Every structure is written in C-alpha cells, then in structure tokens.
Amino acid sequence: MxxxxxxxxxxxxxxxxxxxxxxxxxxxxxxxxxxxxxxxxxxxxxxxxxxxxxxxxxxxxxxxxxxxxxxxxxxxxxxxxxxxxxxxxxxxxxxxxxxxxxxxxxxxxxxxxxxxxxxxxxxxxxxxxxxxxxxxxxxxxxxxxxxxxxxxxxxxxxxxxxxxxxxxxxxxxxxxxxxxxxxxxxxxxxxxxxxxRPRSGPMRDIVTTIQPEQDDIVRAPLDRTVCVQGAPGTGKTAVGLHRLAYLLYTDRERLKRGGTVIIGPNRSFLAYIRNVLPALGEVGVTQTTVEELLDPGGTGARREDDPTAARIKGDARMAEVIRRDLWSGVRPPAEDLVAEVGGRRWRLDRDDLAEILRECRESDVSYGAGRELLTQRIVTAVIRLMERSGKISDGRTRGTVRRCPAVKAAVAAMWPKADAAKLVLGLLTDPARLARAAGGLLDPAEQEAVLLPGRPRSVKSARWSLADLALINEAADLLERQSGLAHVVIDEAQDLSPMQCRAIARRAAGSCTVLGDLAQATGPAAPGDWATLLAHLGKPDGEIVELDRGYRVPAQIIDYAARLLPRIAPGLRTPASVRQSVDALQVTETAPAQLVASTVAACEKALVREGSVGLVAADADVPGLHAALADAGLPSAVLGGDEDAMEAERLVCVPASLVKGLEFETVVVAEPARIVRAEPRGLHRLYVVLTRAVSAMHIVHAEPLPEPLGEG
Ligand SMILES: Nc1ncnc2c1ncn2[C@@H]1O[C@H](COP(=O)(O)OP(=O)(O)OP(=O)(O)O)[C@@H](O)[C@H]1O
Incomplete structure (x- = not known):
C-alpha cells in the first residue's frame, strides 16, 4: 500500500x-x-x-x-x-x-x-x-x-x-x-x-533497500573473512561498503586502532564509490589502489610488462625465488674475528661465529631483525671475552665494540645489508643470479621472460612495472615485516595475482571482505578460483558466498552478455536480472569509414534519455572518439585523466580498461572486436563492458562481432 x-x-x-x-x-x-x-x-x-x-x-x-x-x-x-x-x-x-x-x-x-x-x-x-x-x-x-x-x-x-x-x-x-x-x-x-532510478554521477548507498541475502553478508561479524562471488550488478561493491560501515558501528574501536582500507582497481573507480561511506555517516576511511599499496612512495608503475612476464612475475613461485636469493647471502665466516678494543685484541673463533649465526638464522625473525640480532650477539660474545679476562665493561662498551671495524666487517660478510629494490633489480638483470635462485622453480624460458628489458644498471634508472612492485614489496617484507590492518575490503579481487594477494595479506592482519566475479577476471596472473586466491590472501578459511540477483543490467542485456560465459567462465551460471527494460539492446552494423560518425550519432541519441551516458571503446580509440564528439558539439569528459569525470559531464568517454565496476544509464560500445583484440583476456574485458548499462546499450560495429555474440 x-x-x-x-x-x-x-x-x-x-x-x-x-x-x-x-x-x-x-x-x-x-x-x-x-x-x-x-x-x-x-x-x-x-x-x-x-x-x-x-x-x-x-x-x-x-x-x-x-x-x-x-x-x-x-x-x-x-x-x-x-x-x-x-x-x-x-x-x-x-x-x-x-x-x-x-x-x-x-x-x-x-x-x-x-x-x-x-x-x-x-x-x-x-x-x-x-x-x-x-x-x-x-x-x-x-x-x-x-x-x-x-x-x-x-x-x-x-x-x-x-x-x-x-x-x-x-x-x-x-x-x-x-x-x-x-x-x-x-x-x-x-x-x-x-x-x-535513472543513474547519474557517482555511486549511492543502498541502505534503504538492502535485500535479505545482501544483509546477511553486510552483518557478517568482524572475525569472518567473506568472499562474495557475484555476477555484474548483484551489489557486491555496495554490500562490501555497507559491511565496512556496519563493522565501523559494531567494532569501531578495534577498527580505529588497527585501521581499515578499501582496495579498488584504479583511482577512477575509487572516485566513483567515494561518496557512499560518507553518506552513511562514515568519514575518513582510506581508499587505495593495489598500485598505491605496493608503492606508497608513489614512484609509480611506469612500465607495462608483456603478458607472459606479468603472468610469471605474478606467480607465487616468485616469492620463493626472492626468498632464496635474499638468504643465499647469509653464510658462515671464512675467518676468525679479531676485534681491537681498549688497546687489546679479542679473537672470536670462526666456529663460534658460525654457531651464533646458526642460532640467529633459526630465530623466526625478518632478515633485517636477524641482522641486528647477529650484531648484538657478536658484540655480547666479544664483551664476554673481555670480562673473562678481567676487563670491566660499562654502559659505553657495547657501543664501542659495535663500532669496531672488524665487527662491522664480520657482520657484513656473514649477513650482508640488503635493499628490496636493489635485490629485485639484481635478480631480474643478472641471468646467472636468477638461475641460482630460480633453479627447479622457473624453467629457462620463464627465467628469460622475467628479465628486465634494457637491463637497467641502477635502481634509479629502472622503470618498474606493477608486477615488479609486488616483487619489491615481497622483498621489503622479508627485510622488515609490515604491520597489519584490522579489516581490508578488496573490490574486483578476481584480478589479483598471487604475488599481489601476498602483498595484501601482509597488510591484512584481521579479516577481509573479498568482492569479485571470476567471469570479469582480466588480470594476467589471476588464479581463476576463489579458494586459491583466498589461500594466497592468507585467509584459506574465508567463507565464499554467491549473489545471483542482478540489480543493474536489464535481462535482455545480461542474457546477451552471458553468451560469452561458456567461453570465459564455463562454471558460472547466467545471472538473473530483477530489472526489465524494453528495447534495451540495439546493435548497429556500419561501414568502417562510418564507424566514428555512427558512434557519435549513437551518443547523441543516448543523450536524449535521462541519466548518464558512457561511451566505451578500446583504450587506443578513446582520444579520437572524444575529439569527434567535440567536433559534433557534444561535450564529454574522459575517464582516467580526470578523477571527477563521472560528475563533470553526462557523457563520459571510458577506456575499456577502466570501466570495471562502473555503471551508466546508457552505454554506447564502439567496435567490440577491437576491445577484444587489445589484450589477451579480451573476451573477459568485453563481458565487463557489456554489463555496465542500467537501461540501454547500443553497440556500434564495423568489424564482425566477436564470435560468441553472433548477431542481434
Ligand atoms: N539492494 C539494492 N537496492 C538498490 N539498488 C541496489 C541494490 N543492490 C544493488 N543495487 C544497485 O545495483 C547497482 C550495481 O551494484 P554494484 O555496483 O554494487 O554491483 P557489483 O556486483 O559490484 O557489480 P560489478 O560486478 O559490475 O562490479 C548499483 O547501482 C547499486 O546501487
């Protein structure tokens, strides 16, 4: 009523x-x-x-x-x-x-x-x-x-x-x-x-209409890691954000003390969701991308790996390669230590040093802490020698012994100083060193594939890829363990490589909310199943739940997109849409020379409707289409450069690589075949593109449509 x-x-x-x-x-x-x-x-x-x-x-x-x-x-x-x-x-x-x-x-x-x-x-x-x-x-x-x-x-x-x-x-x-x-x-x-409700601008909260199956996830207690698999538009992002708001209510002190973070795929996506928590009264929650998490200093990932290199570098075997390389430098001394302190010489036998080293090596501490432990133990051993011969030590003696060049040299020889970026640089530019660390783990072709192009000589001149950053992060954690957060929300988690999962795991001391859709996995090293991903995240007991009612995409469009599912995610069912929309889907074939003009015309028509319009195209095609829209007198924003693009204009040009997680009232898709060709997991990318529309989608193409779509 x-x-x-x-x-x-x-x-x-x-x-x-x-x-x-x-x-x-x-x-x-x-x-x-x-x-x-x-x-x-x-x-x-x-x-x-x-x-x-x-x-x-x-x-x-x-x-x-x-x-x-x-x-x-x-x-x-x-x-x-x-x-x-x-x-x-x-x-x-x-x-x-x-x-x-x-x-x-x-x-x-x-x-x-x-x-x-x-x-x-x-x-x-x-x-x-x-x-x-x-x-x-x-x-x-x-x-x-x-x-x-x-x-x-x-x-x-x-x-x-x-x-x-x-x-x-x-x-x-x-x-x-x-x-x-x-x-x-x-x-x-x-x-x-x-x-x-017609969509425009950034995402809104759903607190007035959370559905029972969503509420179950939102109210999962803090000690539980929940992994939500859900078809496009089933409300995963919304549910994850509302769960965080819920936890901030039930366990505010613990979360404040431990810290929380929301991890999303890119800045455009984070801008899209940034108003939801404040609308729920929760301000000050940090949002970050995987890249920022891996490289907090912001030197930035400036190099694209080729897909093979990205896949191997993202593999969890690389963690062992790095571990071996780092610890291979730790070795027993070749000679005795003779320290000159207080005008006398104190000799520590190399066997005694080896015993000290063995004890330090066995203590379960990071590389950096182990090195400090070794220094302290050697200093103590020298002081013991001094005391045994009647020398009285005072508060300054430890410092004096520690500064002694022979002590420093012994520590350096037994437990060399290490730097995370230098280590990765060394490994990825020196084939012999890589072969030593990767023996039995990576075959020769794989070793060859991960070597850095151009073999940079110094950390300063090296240009790192996103996958390299995860390796550096892994090494940094071996050197000094990072502190963990009380709760981490990870959106679009299906794309994470095992190495990225490990980096997040090191920050996630408490529980996680893991959100994603295996059918939308475009990451080159994505594991492809949730149990494996949760294990790499250090949460093997995480509960996997599925949301299967779609609140975004009308049935006609989702059924069309789902034609790709047998090819990209055979295990997943076609999602059920709660929304119907008549004439939701239009497909226009045009001559190659007319593609741009037809796309512009489709945008013009879409703007007649209420709400936002997203023009999605292969990344390389976006600048040209943006210019063509301007020539036709249609102002548009471009997603990627401008964080506020979704709020700046009703019409937004979106590179296909950035469209994940977003939605528009009307979507115009330009040339699906080019979107598919642009990357190895192009069909997955196309599935993402085809599931962004709330009311209507218009596909414009000159090339044949990718095979599973057929015509119509
Ligand atoms: N219970 C609900 N009430 C109202 N709107 C909802 C509800 N659940 C989801 N929605 C809406 O459905 C749309 C899709 O939600 P959301 O972006 O969270 O889905 P998703 O599963 O994360 O999608 P994707 O897989 O594409 O990232 C949003 O506009 C959201 O507000």
Whole structure:
C-alpha cells in the first residue's frame, strides 16, 4: 500500500511524519552542537598538547558524522511492534503520541504499537530517548529481514519516499503479521522506484533497500573473512561498503586502532564509490589502489610488462625465488674475528661465529631483525671475552665494540645489508643470479621472460612495472615485516595475482571482505578460483558466498552478455536480472569509414534519455572518439585523466580498461572486436563492458562481432 501525497497532499499521516522528521532534525542539530561546544582541552596546555590535538580531531570527526545533509533523509523506514514486544527485550522503542509523530495503531487491547524509526545514524533527544535507530543496530536487522515467514516480532514495516530535496512525500506499509486481510505481500513500489532510478554521477548507498541475502553478508561479524562471488550488478561493491560501515558501528574501536582500507582497481573507480561511506555517516576511511599499496612512495608503475612476464612475475613461485636469493647471502665466516678494543685484541673463533649465526638464522625473525640480532650477539660474545679476562665493561662498551671495524666487517660478510629494490633489480638483470635462485622453480624460458628489458644498471634508472612492485614489496617484507590492518575490503579481487594477494595479506592482519566475479577476471596472473586466491590472501578459511540477483543490467542485456560465459567462465551460471527494460539492446552494423560518425550519432541519441551516458571503446580509440564528439558539439569528459569525470559531464568517454565496476544509464560500445583484440583476456574485458548499462546499450560495429555474440 503506497500513499502518495501528490494525490493527497493533506494526508494527516504524511504531515505527522514530516513533523517527526523536523523533530529529529532539531535533535540531531542539538547533538552536533553538544559535540562542538563540549569543553575538551585539559591540563597543562603544553604537556597535554598532543592529547588535546587528538581530542580535537576526534571531535571534528564526530561532528562531521553528525552533519545533517539536507537531501539525505534522517530516517527511511519504520517498524511497528505490538505493545510490549520491544520492552520485553529491554529495548526502548519510540513511543507513540509525542512530538507530532505518527501514532501507532491500537492493538486489540487498546494499547498502541511501539514505533521504531530506522535511519542512517542514531538520533536521540536531549533526555537520551532514541528517536531514530541506526540501521546497523541489532534491531535494524528486522527492517531488512522480517517477512511473513519470519516476522521477527514486527507487525508492520513502513518505507518512506522522499523527493529530490529530502522532503517526505510518500509512505508504503507492509503488513508482516497479524493483519486479518494481509494476503500475499506485493512488490514494494518504493523499492522498484529505487532500482529504476535513472543513474547519474557517482555511486549511492543502498541502505534503504538492502535485500535479505545482501544483509546477511553486510552483518557478517568482524572475525569472518567473506568472499562474495557475484555476477555484474548483484551489489557486491555496495554490500562490501555497507559491511565496512556496519563493522565501523559494531567494532569501531578495534577498527580505529588497527585501521581499515578499501582496495579498488584504479583511482577512477575509487572516485566513483567515494561518496557512499560518507553518506552513511562514515568519514575518513582510506581508499587505495593495489598500485598505491605496493608503492606508497608513489614512484609509480611506469612500465607495462608483456603478458607472459606479468603472468610469471605474478606467480607465487616468485616469492620463493626472492626468498632464496635474499638468504643465499647469509653464510658462515671464512675467518676468525679479531676485534681491537681498549688497546687489546679479542679473537672470536670462526666456529663460534658460525654457531651464533646458526642460532640467529633459526630465530623466526625478518632478515633485517636477524641482522641486528647477529650484531648484538657478536658484540655480547666479544664483551664476554673481555670480562673473562678481567676487563670491566660499562654502559659505553657495547657501543664501542659495535663500532669496531672488524665487527662491522664480520657482520657484513656473514649477513650482508640488503635493499628490496636493489635485490629485485639484481635478480631480474643478472641471468646467472636468477638461475641460482630460480633453479627447479622457473624453467629457462620463464627465467628469460622475467628479465628486465634494457637491463637497467641502477635502481634509479629502472622503470618498474606493477608486477615488479609486488616483487619489491615481497622483498621489503622479508627485510622488515609490515604491520597489519584490522579489516581490508578488496573490490574486483578476481584480478589479483598471487604475488599481489601476498602483498595484501601482509597488510591484512584481521579479516577481509573479498568482492569479485571470476567471469570479469582480466588480470594476467589471476588464479581463476576463489579458494586459491583466498589461500594466497592468507585467509584459506574465508567463507565464499554467491549473489545471483542482478540489480543493474536489464535481462535482455545480461542474457546477451552471458553468451560469452561458456567461453570465459564455463562454471558460472547466467545471472538473473530483477530489472526489465524494453528495447534495451540495439546493435548497429556500419561501414568502417562510418564507424566514428555512427558512434557519435549513437551518443547523441543516448543523450536524449535521462541519466548518464558512457561511451566505451578500446583504450587506443578513446582520444579520437572524444575529439569527434567535440567536433559534433557534444561535450564529454574522459575517464582516467580526470578523477571527477563521472560528475563533470553526462557523457563520459571510458577506456575499456577502466570501466570495471562502473555503471551508466546508457552505454554506447564502439567496435567490440577491437576491445577484444587489445589484450589477451579480451573476451573477459568485453563481458565487463557489456554489463555496465542500467537501461540501454547500443553497440556500434564495423568489424564482425566477436564470435560468441553472433548477431542481434
Ligand atoms: N539492494 C539494492 N537496492 C538498490 N539498488 C541496489 C541494490 N543492490 C544493488 N543495487 C544497485 O545495483 C547497482 C550495481 O551494484 P554494484 O555496483 O554494487 O554491483 P557489483 O556486483 O559490484 O557489480 P560489478 O560486478 O559490475 O562490479 C548499483 O547501482 C547499486 O546501487
């Protein structure tokens, strides 16, 4: 049952709900005011400078979380409980009859229902009574999960509709239990409207319409690694972001202390999703790309590996090659150590040194820590010699012995200093050294394939690829172990190489949310199954779940794209779309000389519709098409150079390599055959391209369509 005040603007229920919304806004303002004006500086201004700075920062963050965004409604739903149900749980619901809020219906005994409003964040009045309950609170589950089969004590669920300015304009009731004439629940018109909403600009949150199967994943506890396999548009990204928001609610302190990060494929994608968490009241979560994670200093991956090199370098065998190379430098001394300290010479026998080395080698520490341990043990052994001959050592003796050139030389000979980038450079430019480390692991052809082109002589002159960066990161971790984060969300994880997984694993001390679709794997060293990928991520016990209801792509388009599945991911089923759209798919064949003009015409036609338009083409074709659009008087942004491209123009030119994870109301695809030819896993890339449209897709081609698509 939906009430739309356009038809009945004086609906007293709508007016009462609007009044309640105003009350909540007032209360939120007061909460924020309270945070901002609370006296926090304390003690001695100088001594407590650090503490006060932290308090100020926390206060600013809390205040930002409590900001009232005028177009983001403070609540979006309501649950009505029969009298006494909530109180029995010791949970105070919002009681009827206060502050102009909509009144609960009377039950048989004459008592009124208890109402619980659900919103993006909790709002309390000055007395501490909850006016709106945060959707992430335990009671919020019922809003997403309660149904006639499992009412969860709820009698009625109400959803609200709002206009663009955040004005409450409609509500829709769903009887969950106890109605004499309940009948079968109908489809929610407000949910349908949300799914059909024309897309424009960046991604929005889905908190008002999370579906039960998605809610199960969102509310998975912090100690669980969840891996979500899902066809395009099944809501994986949305679910991953909402799970992080949920965990920040349930385990805020642990996550703050340990840290969290969202890893996405590229900056354009991260820009696309950057508004979701702030809209859920969560600010300050770090987003990063794999490349940035591997190269935090930002020297950048400036070289493209050929696919064979990328595949071998991404393979987990490389971890062993690096490990062997690094530790091969650690060896017993060739001679005794003779240290001159305090005018006398102290001799450490080479067998004793070898024994010290063996102990250090066996202690389970990093290469760098092992080297320090060796130094300390040698110093101690020399001091023991000195003490045994009656020499009294004092606090300065350790330093003196440590600085002794013979001690330094012995350590350098037994346990050479190492540098991650230098090590990788050495390995990948010196065939003999590589052969020593890779014996039995990489065959000669594989060894040949990973050597750096041009054989750069120094780290400075080397140009690294993304795969090289993962090798350097591996070496760096052997030298000094990296600290880990409490939770990591990894989107488009199907593309990660085992070596990239290992790099992420080193940062993920806690659990992960792993999101992806094997059919969309374009990474040259992608393992191709989730169990293997989870093992490389160090989370072999991660739970693999599947989402199979598509909320983006209309059935006609997804069925067309799914013709590629038998070729690219034979094990995966055709996804089921919840959306229908008539005439969603158009395929135009044109003469080669007309390809650009036909593509421009398709874009012009697409712009007549509401919402965003994405023109997707092989990367190399994008500049030419962009120029042709400009010549035709159609302004467009180009994704890649400009992070804000999705917000800058309705029409966006998208290189096929950057389209993963994005969506547009209408998609124009220029020459699929060229997209396929551009890379070894080109058919996978085409599948990604063909699954970006929310309403309509127009394919323009001059060459024959890639074979599984056929015509039509
Ligand atoms: N429960 C929902 N209610 C409303 N919209 C939803 C829901 N679930 C998903 N969507 C919408 O469906 C679209 C696709 O979601 P999302 O990008 O998270 O899918 P995905 O599985 O990550 O897709 P891809 O595989 O292409 O990366 C988005 O517009 C999202 O807002």
């Amino acid at each position: 939906t009430h739309d005040p356009a038809a009945d603007s004086a609906d007293p229920e709508v007016l009462a709900e609007r009044a309640y919304l105003r009350t909540c806004r007032e209360a939120l303002r007061a909460m924020r005011e309270d945070v901002l004006t609370t006296e926090t500086t304390q003690g001695d201004a100088f001594v407590d400078k650090y503490n006060n700075a932290i308090i100020r920062e926390a206060r600013a963050e809390r205040a930002e979380q409590l900001l009232d965004l005028p177009d983001v409604p403070l609540f979006f739903g309501r649950l009505d409980y029969p009298p006494g149900e909530l109180e029995e749980y010791g949970l105070e619901g919002v009681r009827p009859g206060r502050d102009g809020r909509g009144e609960g219906e009377r039950g048989d005994g004459g008592a009124r229902d208890t109402l619980m409003y659900i919103g993006r964040r909790g709002v309390r009045d000055a007395g501490g009574t909850p006016l709106v309950v945060d959707w992430r609170a335990p009671m919020g589950t019922a809003f997403y999960q309660a149904g006639p089969k499992n009412p969860m004590r709820v009698r009625k669920r109400r959803r609200y509709g709002f206009d663009r300015n955040g004005e409450l304009t409609a509500y829709e009731d769903e009887i969950i239990q106890g109605a004499r004439d309940a009948g079968a629940p109908g489809a929610s018109a407000l949910l349908t409207a949300e799914l059909e």
